[in-house]
Amino acid sequence: MTPARYDVTLDRVGGPTRTIEVDEDETVLEASRRSGVSLPYGCRTGACGTCVGRLLAIEGAESGDDTTDADGTPIDVAEAFAYRREPRALKPRHRDDGYVLLCIASPRANSRVAVGSRVQSELVDNPWK
Amino acid sequence: MSDVSTSDGVEPDHEHHHDHEGPGYSTPQAAIEEGGREKLAYVMSLYVGTDVDAPDFVAVVDLDPDSDTYCEIVDRVELPNRGDELHHFGWNACSSSCHVEGLERRHLIVPGQRSSRLHVIDTKDRRNPELVEVIEPEEVFEYDLSAPHTVHCVPDGKIIISMLGDADGDLPGGFLELNDDFEIEGRWEPPGEIEMNYDYWYQPRQNVMVSSEWAAPKTYYPGFDLDDVEAGNYGQKLHFWDWEDGTVEQTIDLGEEGLIPLEVRFLHTPESTHGFVGAALSSNIFHFWEDDGEYRAEKVIDFESREHDDWDMPVPALPTDILISMDDRYLFGSNWLHGDVWMYDISDPSNPRKADSLSVGGTFGEVQEVQGRELAAGPQMIQLSLDGERLYWTTSLFSSWDDQFYPEEAERGSVMLKADVDPRNGTMTLDEDFLVDWGECPAGPARAHEIRWPDGDCTSDVWQ
Numbered sequence: 133m134t135p136a137r138y139d140v141t142l143d144r145v146g147g148p149t150r151t152i153e154v155d156e157d158e159t160v161l162e163a164s165r166r167s168g169v170s171l172p173y174g175c176r177t178g179a180c181g182t183c184v185g186r187l188l189a190i191e192g193a194e195s196g197d198d199t200t201d202a203d204g205t206p207i208d209v210a211e212a213f214a215y216r217r218e219p220r221a222l223k224p225r226h227r228d229d230g231y232v233l234l235c236i237a238s239p240r241a242n243s244r245v246a247v248g249s250r251v252q253s254e255l256v257d258n259p260w261k
Numbered sequence: 262m263s264d265v266s267t268s269d270g271v272e273p274d275h276e277h278h279h280d281h282e283g284p285g286y287s288t289p290q291a292a293i294e295e296g297g298r299e300k301l302a303y304v305m306s307l308y309v310g311t312d313v314d315a316p317d318f319v320a321v322v323d324l325d326p327d328s329d330t331y332c333e334i335v336d337r338v339e340l341p342n343r344g345d346e347l348h349h350f351g352w353n354a355c356s357s358s359c360h361v362e363g364l365e366r367r368h369l370i371v372p373g374q375r376s377s378r379l380h381v382i383d384t385k386d387r388r389n390p391e392l393v394e395v396i397e398p399e400e401v402f403e404y405d406l407s408a409p410h411t412v413h414c415v416p417d418g419k420i421i422i423s424m425l426g427d428a429d430g431d432l433p434g435g436f437l438e439l440n441d442d443f444e445i446e447g448r449w450e451p452p453g454e455i456e457m458n459y460d461y462w463y464q465p466r467q468n469v470m471v472s473s474e475w476a477a478p479k480t481y482y483p484g485f486d487l488d489d490v491e492a493g494n495y496g497q498k499l500h501f502w503d504w505e506d507g508t509v510e511q512t513i514d515l516g517e518e519g520l521i522p523l524e525v526r527f528l529h530t531p532e533s534t535h536g537f538v539g540a541a542l543s544s545n546i547f548h549f550w551e552d553d554g555e556y557r558a559e560k561v562i563d564f565e566s567r568e569h570d571d572w573d574m575p576v577p578a579l580p581t582d583i584l585i586s587m588d589d590r591y592l593f594g595s596n597w598l599h600g601d602v603w604m605y606d607i608s609d610p611s612n613p614r615k616a617d618s619l620s621v622g623g624t625f626g627e628v629q630e631v632q633g634r635e636l637a638a639g640p641q642m643i644q645l646s647l648d649g650e651r652l653y654w655t656t657s658l659f660s661s662w663d664d665q666f667y668p669e670e671a672e673r674g675s676v677m678l679k680a681d682v683d684p685r686n687g688t689m690t691l692d693e694d695f696l697v698d699w700g701e702c703p704a705g706p707a708r709a710h711e712i713r714w715p716d717g718d719c720t721s722d723v724w725q
Contacts, residue, residue: 147312170314173344174375174482175407176398179430181483181661182310182344182375220430220479223486249312249671253664256484260574 138239142169143188145250159216160185160234160245171234172249178236181221184252187212187230191242206230213237226255284366285356285717289529289587289724292356292717296647299718300325301387304677305347305710306337306699309375310660311671315704316340317347319371321388322677322697324653332697338382338390345373345380346660349460349711351412351420353381353441357465357723358416366716368393368443370420372409374659375482377401379409379422381443387715394443402428404448406437408478411460416725417441421449423461426478434458434477436507450507457496460524463504465725466531469556470502471549473522473538484661490542495521499538499549501556513558518543524582524720528589528610531724535610537561537583537592544578546594548610561613562605564596569624576624581658582642584719586649590684591616595640597658598666600626602640602680604652606687616687619680622656631696636676638667644712645719649684653677657708674699674706 136156142164143149154163161183164171174182190212207230219233231254232245286292302324307317321336340347353368354361369390371380379401381394401407401424408425415421418441425434433456436449457474464470474496475481480489489495497519501511515522520542527536534551538558546562566575578596585592585607592605592613600623605613620627623639630636638656645652656675657663663670677697680689699707713721 144312170312172310172312174309174346175377175430175478176344177402177407177428177430179407179426179479179482180375184483218429221483223488249310249664252310252483252661253668256486256661256665258665259485259487260576261572 139242140239141244142171142185142247143244144248145246147248154239156238156240158238160237160239164234171247172252173235176235178215178217178219178233179221181233181255182252183233183235184221184255185232185234185245185247186251186254187232187243187245189244212239212241212243214240231255281359282362283358283360283364284354285359285722287359289589292647292722293587293649296716299646299651299714301715302644302653303369303390303713303715304655305350305371306702306707307345307347307657307660307710308704308707309344309346310664311705313705313707314343316343317345317373319347319369319382319390320709321390332695334697334702336389338392340380340392341395342376342378344376345378346375347371347710348374348659349410349412350713351721352414353420354414354418355717355722357414357725358418360725361416361418364418370412370422370439370443372412372422374408374410377407377409384715396443396445400445401437404437404445405452406435406448408434409437410458413461413463413721413723415463416465419446423458423472425458425475430478430482432456432477454509455500457498459496459522462525462527462536463723464527464531464534465504465723467534467551468504469534470504471525471527471536472500472502473525474498475521475523481659482661484665490520495542497522497540499525499558511556513549513556515540515547515558518545518560519547522547524584526583526585526720528585529587529722529724530589533589537585537607539580539583539594541579541581542577544580544596546580546583546592546613548613550610559611561611564599567599567625584643584645586645586684587647587719588649588684591649591687593643593645593652595643595654597623597639597641599623600639602643602652602654602689604682604687604689617689619689619691621678621691628691631676631678631693634676634696634698634700635673637670637673638663638675640678642711644714645682647714647717647719650682652680652682652689653712655709655712657710660708663708670708672706674702675709677709677712
């Protein structure tokens, strides 16, 4: 059986937007490399967070602002992606805020994701400043 | 591939003698006398964590003031993959093998801290090194290890690498051993000796190795989070090992004043049991030594946090790197957040005495630009000439941590700077004629981390 294929729109913060097709059994990072779209990455095991994206919208879900749906509930990453292994780089607050590790995430819906190094730097602030 | 050109009959002689047939120098003083001035530097250079679509590279920097390309990156060894995060690296052989005939200091082992990929670079042509071998992450993960950090060679042509995590980027870490053909031999230690790992140094004549602690890769990789400090996810211990057996004999908990003990150095003289470690988060330096069969550790330098109008909390110094001069007279270090490099007289190691410091870059540095180039961060990785007269440093700590504390470094790139040191008088002067700028790299601004000389330096040579 041919694996299902989804459109994932990669919205680079401070850069161009590209839509790529991602099979349900490959990761967004694998598909991006296959499609010649550059994404930052590091460990490729879900431990480092370099590849992190922020889920902006899931097709079919009525979207409100960037990280919530029409009811104001945070967007649920599990509706858009399945993980190959535990996303250890993400703390519960990151998971609740829609952050997704693209090196281990495979699509389950068409979606739009903010990507690029600026998304990674959102994960932690300077704690003293 | 092996650097032991006469493999037959080469049995390392563990009885120390002064026959010098192999790599390096017979004593630390011989390194000072025979090493000559450093004319090239190898510097870890990286694009991880930026949007520059290029692999990390090893920069070859011209340090010869008589050369037309002085202060320039004259060669770049590009790695085959992106995302490695080049960080620390080391030699296949150093002075610890000075009695091993036929072994050469020739191959650099260059790990990817994030990728867990290991690269071997042949520096036969010192100015144009060449990538010759790649060990892929999957081969490393088979030993349930990841996040390679410190590389030391050990007598015999073996190489041991401290590994900070298991195959999932979680704890425990351990040590990976490579043979002299750069193949993975296996784990060096029996698993379960330690949880956290970071840097290590060994002093073979005392049959001791010391290792320090950062955190699990999944903790420090994404960036520094105070919640992790409160949860006890960062290290504060030193482990003293039986070097021959590969087992931990003693662990010292440095407590709250010893949070995140990073670079750990024994004195160079092979007779000594004295050493130092910088506790980066607590901004303290600890002295450790053996006393009646037990190791002890005591805080000997304490850097005070400083108020800054733009910060909500007093700014910690964050001493992220230290080294000991080859003559064991001075401890040098960098306070990355404050923007200082410093030298302490350690002729009495229990009582370090401040000799001099320079205030440059970082949050408080008095010097904020060199040759019109604005410095984007404080001094970080340091390296000293063998004669102790020139201190060099770069400015990147770790890509994700740089982005938190010095976000402009991603856009401007790192610099390498230099101070002239007068060891007789214990003083340092910034050399404003010296500047190497990673902001000018062809693919875009890059970060720069650890520095090595082609023929031995103050942070890699050990004596048997």
